[in-house]
Amino acid sequence: MSEPVRLQFTAPKRGMPPRHFTDLDQDQRIEAVTELGLPKFRVNQIARHYYGRLEADPLTMTDLPESARQKVKDALFPELMTKVRVTEADGGATQKTLWRLHDGTLLESVLMRYPDRATLCISSQAGCGMACPFCATGQGGLDRNLSIGEIVDQVRRAAATMQNEGGRLTNVVFMGMGEPLANYKRVLSAVKQITRPAPEGFGLSMRNVTVSTVGLAPAIRKLADENLSVTLAVSLHTPDDELRDTLVPVNNRWSVAEVLDAARYYADRTGRRVSIEYALIRDINDQDFRADMLGQKLHRALGSRVHVNVIPLNPTPGSKWDASPKQRQDEFVRRVAAQGVPCTVRDTRGQEIAAACGQLAAEERAS
Known part of the structure; x- marks a missing residue:
């Protein structure tokens, strides 16, 4: 009989990433942008870029005021993942x-x-x-x-x-x-x-x-x-x-x-x-x-x-x-x-x- 295996149902304590736009519900997003001095309709603009245009860099979101783009990036769009390597098979499929x-x-x-x-x-x-x-x-x-x-x-x-x-x-x-x-x-x-x-x-x-x-x-x-x-x-x-x-x-x-x-x-x-x-x-x-x-x-x-x-x-x-x-x-x-x-x-x-x-x-x- 094999030794019993200990299951881990809760994760060990490691640092969770800084908050991201997608971590927040609508009210939290509105609160976050108003803290940056922006009107709440900017939340919808940002969401359309992220979900609709698949863009995650506010510096390219040209309908945001240029003065606000870096602030939005720093506050809501941290770099979550860095690509280490990509491998392909099945003819690239x-x-x-x-x-x-x-x-x-x-x-x-x-x-x-x-x-x-x-x-x-x-x-x-x-x-x-x-x-x-x-x-x-x-x-x-x-x-x-x-x-x-x-x-x-x-x-x-x-x-x-x-x-x-x-x-x-x-x-x-x-x-x-x-x-x-x-x-x-x-x-x-x-x-x-x-x-x-x-x-x-x-x-x-x-x-x-x-x-x-x-x-x-x-x-x-x-x-x-x-x-x-x-x-x-x-x-x-x-x-x-x-x-x-x-x-x-x-x-x-x-x-x-x-x-x-x-x-x-x-x-x-x-x-x-x-x-x-x-x-x-x-x-x-x-x-x-x-x-x-x-x-x-x-x-x-x-x-x-x-x-x-x-x-x-x-x-x-x-x-x-x-x-x-x-x-x-x-x-x-x-x-x-x-x-x-x-x-x-x-x-x-x-x-x-x-x-x-x-x-x-x-x-x-x-x-």
């Missing part, structure tokens, strides 16, 4: 960016371009405290929660990249570094800013935003009551408590049954189908009996309101964990589907650029 935050913390985001959409995978924490042993981020532990601005600005930068290419960012998935529901309030604010129309947000469809979780059951229920229509993705990885206690240590707090009960509540409240994420690991969770059990439990709990994404594991260097062979993967998918549960294999991107979350940050720390 996949682009992974490593960012350094104001306190030296490292952060990753991945932009994936497809013929019919562009999806950004963003981080909600620097590191992760959930301690899943097959995950590069989990192996590194939790540095701290990200601020609202650090989450939202990942989206703005990617949207600006797509705009410069003549395209459009269409999808955002909270599947990068961290457990989104462990940084609940900031993630919720970020979701609202991503989905509200300009000048209050970037205007993405809420149905094109996915929030993932390893199974924080009370937070899933809380999210269900927010009257949002984002997609919930639950990283289950095995249907039985015995193995999940090891693979996803948070299972020691909330069992598979409790997680699926919360997922059913989410489906009931929102009318949305729940996505189940399942990283297939050779000889660990890819057996026929687990495929059968997974299909049976999901069908019983969620009926037709569920879809399984089987994810071929992207192994981290030096790890004992490895992806299942394709033949085993195909049989696993077939057996889940035979229980009446839709099941497909996720299109994997960027394996040659260490695109599993946390790998790039780990390499940078080592260097």
